[in-house]
Amino acid sequence: MGYLIDDSRPIFMQIAERIEDDVIEGRLQEESQVPSKIQIAAFYQINPATAAKGVALLVDEGVLYKKRGIGIFVATGARALLMEKRREQFYEQYVVAMIQEAEKLGITAEHLTEMIKRGAKRVE
């Protein structure tokens, strides 16, 4: 069970990250309703209290907000907020890790830059 969930990290954080991804990639539009804790719990086969905690984290950060008696919605400006947050993490998470692996393999900074340029062309 639970191939979607990693048991070595707090699940509420993973739920918050999934919702963040949905907002960043446009699957959840601003001012649209977020799935309920019961729907999230059923989908991931997790405890509903854990699902609620993940949602609460994003409410605290201002990414989501509560409409009393209706549900939880994506805040206006949430996408920009999350993009900014993820950009800050990008350097630590990807760039530093990449340079460490490159050093291990004896790839020079020059060669690495070359590879990034080549990769960028592909994406275009």
Add this chain to the structure above:
Amino acid sequence: MLSKIIEVNQLTKTYGGVHAVDHVSFTIEEDKIYGLLGRNGAGKTTIMHMLTAQLFPTSGELNVFGGNPYENESILRQICFIKESQKYPDIFSVHDVLEVAAASFPNWDREYAHDLVGDFRLPLKRMVKKLSRGMTSAVGIVIGLASRAPLTIFDEPYLGLDAVSRSLFYDRLIEDYSEHPRTIILSTHLIDEVSQLLEHVLVIDEGRLIMNEDADDLRGRAFTAVGASTKVEAFIAGKEVINRTPFGGMTSATVIGSLLSDDKKQAEAQGIEVTPVSLQQLIVHLTKSGSDRKGVKA
């Protein structure tokens, strides 16, 4: 603050001088899903038998729904305990067993029980003694869910169940718990299967309670460092080590600590590979015989 429905204080059960349960204290709050985890023979079943008044404690205090459960019908009717090897009378069919359950539990939902029987493909007319191990387990699951008892205890509920049926059990449990919140205790040694359903974890080892924490707080509580022995030994010096396995010139050590701290950067800078430890692995390390360390402090 949720109200406490079970309070256990210094609970002890001794058999011929051996402590099967050794001064265990904990509380269970209303409407949460608990995991009572530990190896076979750790004392889980003995604790459940005392909670449900099927065994007398040797010493200690026990309070369930505000009283002593022993011969207390008003308390016992609120508890549904599905035992690991539940025996039903030989002359009973599946239908008979469900009828008895319907009469025993005030919140029994007949329609829901019927749906579950269909989901698990249970043959209503078959005698229970003719059921396979897995089907007998499924009968227990149907009773445990349809009883909607304020306290439902499942002891190793899925013995003999195939992967499809186990997944079905988890789905139904989450759905029904969401709609009808109640306190559920899942006792099992198959930790990885259920860990993500649990809100709180109690780990029993050799009769003692060695862990009593929110499940999510334990994820990422420990990490494993793998690398050249000399480097790993230097890195883990002064840290709480819960497992250490050397192989060749390498060492794999599991230590208490967070990868969010500077530990990760420090380790990686020294060529040590670090990976977070799952809840399951953490409990395995802590309950392994010869483990010099018991319990995890916050």
